[in-house]
Amino acid sequence: MEELRSKLSTLKTADMKAISLLEDLFVPVNFKRNLLLSSNLTGISAANLYYISNGLVKGVISGLKNEYCLWIINQGFIVPGSGFLTGIETNENIEVLAETRGYSLNLLRADTIARNNINMYRMLLEIYEETLLEGRKREIMLRMKKAADRYKYFHKNYPTLSNRLTLEQQAEYLHIDRKYFYNIRN
Numbered sequence: 001m002e003e004l005r006s007k008l009s010t011l012k013t014a015d016m017k018a019i020s021l022l023e024d025l026f027v028p029v030n031f032k033r034n035l036l037l038s039s040n041l042t043g044i045s046a047a048n049l050y051y052i053s054n055g056l057v058k059g060v061i062s063g064l065k066n067e068y069c070l071w072i073i074n075q076g077f078i079v080p081g082s083g084f085l086t087g088i089e090t091n092e093n094i095e096v097l098a099e100t101r102g103y104s105l106n107l108l109r110a111d112t113i114a115r116n117n118i119n120m121y122r123m124l125l126e127i128y129e130e131t132l133l134e135g136r137k138r139e140i141m142l143r144m145k146k147a148a149d150r151y152k153y154f155h156k157n158y159p160t161l162s163n164r165l166t167l168e169q170q171a172e173y174l175h176i177d178r179k180y181f182y183n184i185r186n
Contacts, residue, residue: 001028003053004103013122021120025110026051026103037094047107049127050078055100056164058173062091069172071138072097074164079131080107097169147176148184 004026008019029050031037052075059070059081070092081092114120137157144150154174155162162170171181 001026001103004051007051008123011123011126013119013126015119018117018120018123021113021117022105022110022123025113026105029102029104031055031057031096031100031102033096033098035096037096047080049080049105049107049110049124050094050102051105052076052078052100052102055096055102056098057100058095058097058169060093060095062093069175071135072161072165072169072173074161076134077127077131079128098164142175147174147180150174150176151181151184 001023005019005023008014008022052073054075056072056074057078058072059078060067061070061081062068078094081090081094110120110124114124141150141153141157144153151170151174154170165173167181167185168178171178174181176184
């Protein structure tokens, strides 16, 4: 629980009362490798906010013919892929790539308690904002036209993550064909 407390303490909107409330609401979770969490509204993760303290998970979305990697993290928050507040469904799923430890927050329960603590809402909003901004950084990386530039950016800005991923996972995350990926690595 110490890593969660430490992360919550870094939030600009954090205060001790809201941190304690959130700590009491987060439940420790362990995910086995190859577990798949559905993010649609009827799925297990639809109304949960996760904090990954150690592990490796990836978000994927199913298209008409393919599956696309949206994100991969080894530490940090995962917000629901489907709209918890908007009710908009997506085909996003969470795949566990390695044994993963973390915490889960039931947002329905948190919403009920946060009604009496506006700062807790502000902390949750900040978590969503941080996640959105991190997603923008990934989006910028993926918009780089040259695959070699994406590869360099990824290794420079995400060194811990790049060291945890297999070459195939890196190629998938960077949207680079595997055959070409091996050429740009050298």
